[in-house]
Amino acid sequence: MGLLKTAAKVAVASSVHGRVQRRQQTRWAAQDAAAAGVPATPAAPAPPAAPMPPSAPATAPGGGPRDLMVALTSLRSAGVLTDSEFAEISARIFS
Incomplete structure (x- = not known):
């Protein structure tokens, strides 16, 4: 469980x-444009923020293997876990 909590954090x-970082880059680009005398053009809208993965480790202990696998899958999709780490942890969940 410690690994999942750390990965979620x-x-x-x-x-x-x-x-x-995106907010700072947009602000700095506007400042640079203003300093250069170029009228600032509205930046392209940022893509909507991805929904946060469910944090099964933060819930009550004994969340069940399904909840753990949902959290584990979302961590793998986010690139936090490699496929080999995913396989190792899922094997421990179901053993």
Whole structure:
């Protein structure tokens, strides 16, 4: 369970970092355009934020294998876990 909690925290931190970075880049581009005397054009709308993966490890203990697999699958989809790590953890869940 410790690995899943850590992976969920990393996924959240990565998501927040990405949003902050995009917001800063947009702000800096507007400042650069204003300094150059070019009228600022509206930036392309940012894609909608991906929904956060369900955090089964943060729920009550004994969430069940289905909840753990949902969380594990979302972590693999987010790129937090490799396929080999996914296989190893899922084998431990169902053993």
